[in-house]
Amino acid sequence: MPPPPQFQLPDTVLPSRQPEAFIELRSVTCGYGGRVILRDIDLIVPRGAVVALMGVSGGGKTTVLRLISRQLVAMSGEVLFDGQDVAKLSPEGCQAMRRRMGMLFQQGALFTDLSVFENVAFPLREHTNVPESIIRDLVLMKLNAVGLRGSRDLMPSEISGGMARRVALARAIALDPELVLYDEPFAGLDPISMGIAARLIRDLNDTMGLTSVVVSHDVDETFLIADHVVLLANGRIVAQGSPVELRASEDPLVRQFVHARPDGPVQFHQPAVDAGVDFGVR
Numbered sequence: 001m002p003p004p005p006q007f008q009l010p011d012t013v014l015p016s017r018q019p020e021a022f023i024e025l026r027s028v029t030c031g032y033g034g035r036v037i038l039r040d041i042d043l044i045v046p047r048g049a050v051v052a053l054m055g056v057s058g059g060g061k062t063t064v065l066r067l068i069s070r071q072l073v074a075m076s077g078e079v080l081f082d083g084q085d086v087a088k089l090s091p092e093g094c095q096a097m098r099r100r101m102g103m104l105f106q107q108g109a110l111f112t113d114l115s116v117f118e119n120v121a122f123p124l125r126e127h128t129n130v131p132e133s134i135i136r137d138l139v140l141m142k143l144n145a146v147g148l149r150g151s152r153d154l155m156p157s158e159i160s161g162g163m164a165r166r167v168a169l170a171r172a173i174a175l176d177p178e179l180v181l182y183d184e185p186f187a188g189l190d191p192i193s194m195g196i197a198a199r200l201i202r203d204l205n206d207t208m209g210l211t212s213v214v215v216s217h218d219v220d221e222t223f224l225i226a227d228h229v230v231l232l233a234n235g236r237i238v239a240q241g242s243p244v245e246l247r248a249s250e251d252p253l254v255r256q257f258v259h260a261r262p263d264g265p266v267q268f269h270q271p272a273v274d275a276g277v278d279f280g281v282r
């Protein structure tokens with residue numbers, strides 16, 4: 001019997017569909033005071049995606065957020081925001097770029113002397129001249145989006161930690177950003193509040209047409225909502241892929257991370273002199 005005909009499709013028949021990059025890091029090396037923290041990093045955050053930055057403590061996750069928001073300038077390489085090299089922006093250009101970002105940083109606590117309403121209104125009053133009636137509607141819409149319209153008159157001291165995080169989220173999206181950067185949005189939350197916060201990040205991303213970058217240590221919550229997970233260790237991206245791909249990975253470092261094992265390629269003990277020497281038993 002003759003062999004079946006072989007078909008070879010030319011490469012051009014199957015276009016390689018690259019997602020549109022909203023944020024892109026190209027060969028970025030950066031650090032603080034001459035100390036290199038991230039070395040030759042390439043990273044793409046596609047428009048509309050939820051991308052999670054995860055990995056060992058001190059691995060440089062927050063540093064990536066600082067690069068994107070240009071609080072830190074790379075030693076070499078490029079950081080592109082919607083195609084623009086952020087290092088080349090004028091002070092006005094940088095301000096305009098930051099207006100397109102919402103940031104929910106760990107230390108971004110609420111103003112304790114302002115009500116929930118006033119906390120969310122703050123960026124609108126700072127950065128726009130919209131009349132009071134419109135500010136009211138915008139604030140109530142954002143509070144509604146995080147489920148706290150009814151809590152507008154409470155003070156930060158009168159709400160739970162999980163609610164406070166949601167108010168901070170409403171404040172981060174007050175100016176209708178295109179990108180939201182989250183630094184450890186689940187830290188210190190109980191499991192239920194964590195689940196609510198995670199769902200909110202995903203829902204707001206999709207309903208408001210945002211792009212989100214989430215730094216997190218919480219594998220379960222983050223894997224539930226992320227499209228793409230980037231694992232950072234020792235100043236490099238050591239793995240990346242969808243949550244499903246990372247869970248299925250056989251790579252020892254990925255396995256250690258996903259299954260929260262204390263030992264593996266990342267050691268629990270930092271380098272130290274022999275314990276016997278320190279404890280005087282040898």
Ligand SMILES: Nc1ncnc2c1ncn2[C@@H]1O[C@H](COP(=O)(O)OP(=O)(O)OP(=O)(O)O)[C@@H](O)[C@H]1O
Nearest residue numbers: 032033037055056057058059060061062063064215
């Ligand atoms: N402002 C700074 N000046 C000097 N060194 C810094 C500064 N900020 C961070 N570092 C150092 O850079 C490294 C990476 O810090 P970064 O906060 O980006 O890590 P991370 O992965 O977010 O850590 P964690 O998960 O613990 O928050 C750490 O070794 C840290 O000590």
